[in-house]
Amino acid sequence: MDLEQKAIERVKTASQMSFALYGSPLVVTDSGGKDSAVCREIVRRSGIPYEVQHNLTTADAPQTIYYVRETFRKLEEQGVPCKVNYPVYKGGRVTMWSLIPMKKFPPTRLQRYCCQVLKEATCRDRFITTGVRWAESVKRKNSRGVYENFTANPEKKIILNNDNDDDRRLFESCALKGKRICNPIVDWTDHDVWDYIRSERLPLNPLYEMGFYRVGCIGCPMAGKTRWKEFALFPTYRHAYTKAFGRMLDVIHESGGRTKWRTAEDVFAWWMEDFQVEGQMSLMDFEEWRTGNEE
Numbered sequence: 001m002d003l004e005q006k007a008i009e010r011v012k013t014a015s016q017m018s019f020a021l022y023g024s025p026l027v028v029t030d031s032g033g034k035d036s037a038v039c040r041e042i043v044r045r046s047g048i049p050y051e052v053q054h055n056l057t058t059a060d061a062p063q064t065i066y067y068v069r070e071t072f073r074k075l076e077e078q079g080v081p082c083k084v085n086y087p088v089y090k091g092g093r094v095t096m097w098s099l100i101p102m103k104k105f106p107p108t109r110l111q112r113y114c115c116q117v118l119k120e121a122t123c124r125d126r127f128i129t130t131g132v133r134w135a136e137s138v139k140r141k142n143s144r145g146v147y148e149n150f151t152a153n154p155e156k157k158i159i160l161n162n163d164n165d166d167d168r169r170l171f172e173s174c175a176l177k178g179k180r181i182c183n184p185i186v187d188w189t190d191h192d193v194w195d196y197i198r199s200e201r202l203p204l205n206p207l208y209e210m211g212f213y214r215v216g217c218i219g220c221p222m223a224g225k226t227r228w229k230e231f232a233l234f235p236t237y238r239h240a241y242t243k244a245f246g247r248m249l250d251v252i253h254e255s256g257g258r259t260k261w262r263t264a265e266d267v268f269a270w271w272m273e274d275f276q277v278e279g280q281m282s283l284m285d286f287e288e289w290r291t292g293n294e295e
């Protein structure tokens with residue numbers, strides 16, 4: 001079976017499970033990136049009923065927002081229900097910039113609280129598809145599957161790494177609800193994805209034409225040094241992070257906390273791993289401080 005057909009079979013199975021477990025159609029989650037574009041097309045070609053949802057991170061580039069808006073407009077014209085989810089934390093609407101002072105530390109590779117709040121808190125009790133692929137990282141290779149449930153408790157996590165019927169029946173018969181996930185292109189390589197996009201002429205987020213390899217929040221700590229390029233192209237976002245770090249320091253000082261950072265620029269330099277700041281915190285200092293201050 002070719003890759004496309006295999007992915008189509010996976011979403012058809014997920015659709016059946018979605019109706020059986022939740023009584024509602026599969027939700028295609030769309031981040032605005034290339035893997036989401038492929039998943040959308042796979043689901044469209046499968047002929048199942050589906051919905052599409054986008055989680056507004058508030059830190060995405062304007063190009064992503066316009067691209068998602070245009071994609072949703074076209075889908076809605078074809079009768080596909082589309083929804084943009086606005087992030088909520090502690091009962092109120094938040095943005096990346098209001099969340100940082102609330103959390104009292106910047107998002108880091110190890111502390112990706114922003115993903116939990118801005119991207120993962122939606123679609124409870126629904127069956128969703130994502131564009132997660134093993135080729136993206138070793139961690140994903142070890143922790144993600146074709147079908148899985150979404151849970152913070154590793155003991156309750158069920159991961160199916162193949163399309164074996166016996167394993168799938170176990171997954172289907174598990175009474176645990178919550179969110180379930182199908183990753184139809186989990187075994188596709190980067191080459192497979194680009195090949196499919198070109199051969200099927202899928203419209204893409206214009207950020208790829210601007211030289212971006214991955215599309216996500218501007219300044220995402222997972223992007224490493226690429227962030228310098230992102231902030232050079234989108235200086236308003238650098239300003240927004242610095243302002244948020246300034247408000248974060250105010251909140252810490254007002255609540256009697258102490259840090260080795262003197263200014264918002266110090267925090268920004270530390271966050272960008274620019275080890276030039278006099279008196280900056282080491283990660284260990286930071287973790288010790290954070291552990292004592294996190295809510």
Ligand code: SF4
Binds near residue numbers: 059112216219
């Ligand atoms: S900045 Fe990165 S880690 Fe945070 S929500 Fe965005 S993608 Fe997730």
